[in-house]
Amino acid sequence: xxxxxxxxxxxxxxxxxxxxxxxxxxxxxxxxxxxxxxxxxxxxxxxxxxxxxxxxxxxxxxxxxxxxxxxxxxxxxxxxxxxxxxxxxxxxxxxxxxxxxxxxxxxxxxxxxxxxxxxxxxxxxxxxxxxxxxxxxxxxxxxxxxxxxxxxxxxxxxxxxxxxxxxxxxxxxxxxxxxxxxxxxxxxxxxxxxxxxxxxxxxxxxxxxxxxxxxxxxxxxxxxxxxxxxx
Numbered sequence: 001x002x003x004x005x006x007x008x009x010x011x012x013x014x015x016x017x018x019x020x021x022x023x024x025x026x027x028x029x030x031x032x033x034x035x036x037x038x039x040x041x042x043x044x045x046x047x048x049x050x051x052x053x054x055x056x057x058x059x060x061x062x063x064x065x066x067x068x069x070x071x072x073x074x075x076x077x078x079x080x081x082x083x084x085x086x087x088x089x090x091x092x093x094x095x096x097x098x099x100x101x102x103x104x105x106x107x108x109x110x111x112x113x114x115x116x117x118x119x120x121x122x123x124x125x126x127x128x129x130x131x132x133x134x135x136x137x138x139x140x141x142x143x144x145x146x147x148x149x150x151x152x153x154x155x156x157x158x159x160x161x162x163x164x165x166x167x168x169x170x171x172x173x174x175x176x177x178x179x180x181x182x183x184x185x186x187x188x189x190x191x192x193x194x195x196x197x198x199x200x201x202x203x204x205x206x207x208x209x210x211x212x213x214x215x216x217x218x219x220x221x222x223x224x225x226x227x228x229x230x231x
Contacts, residue, residue, distance in 0.1 A: 006147035007061045013140050014058050017051040020132040029124045036176045040184045042169060043133050046101045050137060053094040056086045057144065087150040091218075092161040095145070096210035098137040104203070105134045108187065115187035145214075149222045152215050162211045166204040 024047070025038065038044040060082045067075045108116040117130070152158060173184050183189050188196060 007058075009143060009147065010054055010057045010061060013143070014051065014054040016132070016136070016140075017047060017054060020129065021047055021051060023129055024125075024133065027124050029121075034182075035180050036172075036184075040172070040176050042097070043101055043105070045169070046097050046137065047133060049089075049093045049097055050140070053086070053089045054140075054144075056082065056089060057148075060086050084151070088153055090141075090144065090150050091152045091158055091214060092211070093165065095141055095214035096162055096207050097165070098141045099210050099213075100203075100207055102134060102138045104206075112187075115190070116185060118186065145218055146221060150218055152218060155212075155215070158211055158215070159208055162207050163204060166207045170200045170204070 024044065031041075032038055060079070063075075063079050063082055067079050105116060113119065153161075173188075177183050177188075188199075191199070
C-alpha cells in the first residue's frame with residue numbers, strides 16, 4: 001500500500017505547477033515584453049503541458065470516483081475518453097518534452113550557463129523557481145508513470161505527433177528570429193546556419209528517442225509489476 005495515495009500526489013503536483021506558473025508570470029523580465037512573450041521559451045510551454053496533463057489526471061480521478069458503481073454507460077464512455085486523452089498526453093508531450101527540457105537545459109548549463117541561462121537571470125528568477133522549471137519536472141513525471149499504467153498510442157501515430165510538435169516549435173523559434181532579429185536562446189547566436197540545422201535536426205531525433213524511451217520504460221515498469229504479482 002502506497003504511503004501517499006496517487007490521487008493526492010497528483011493534486012499536490014498540479015498545485016505546485018500552478019504556483020510555479022503564477023510566480024514565473026509575475027516576474028517582470030525584458031524577454032517577457034518582447035515578441036512571443038513567455039510562449040517562445042520551451043520551458044514555459046513545457047510547464048503549461050505539465051500543468052494541463054496533471055489537471056487532466058486530477059479530473060480523471062474525480063470522474064472515476066463519481067462514476068464508480070453508478071452503472072451509467074455514458075459516464076463510463078466519457079471516462080474512457082478522458083483516460084485515453086491522459087495517456088496520449090503523457091506519451092506524446094508530458095514525458096518526452098519534460099525529459100528533453102531537463103536534460104538539454106542542464107547539459108548546456110553545465111557546459112556554459114551563459115549559452116542557455118545567463119547569470120543575469122539570477123536577478124529575476126530565484127533558485128527554487130529555476131529548479132521548479134528545470135529539475136522537478138523529471139521526478140514528477142516519473143512518479144506519475146510509476147503510480148499509474150498508461151496505454152501508449154501506436155508507435156507510428158505517437159512518433160508522428162512528437163515530430164509535429166518538434167518541427168512546429170523549431171519553425172516558431174525561426175519565426176521569432178525572423179520578426180525580431182534575435183534568437184530565443186543565446187547559444188544560437190554563436191553558431192553558423194549549418195550548425196543550427198544540425199542542432200534542430202538532432203533535437204527532433206532526440207525527441208523521438210525520448211518518446212521511445214518513455215514507451216519502453218512504461219512497459220518495463222508495468223510488466224515487472226505484473227510478473228511480481230504472478231509470482
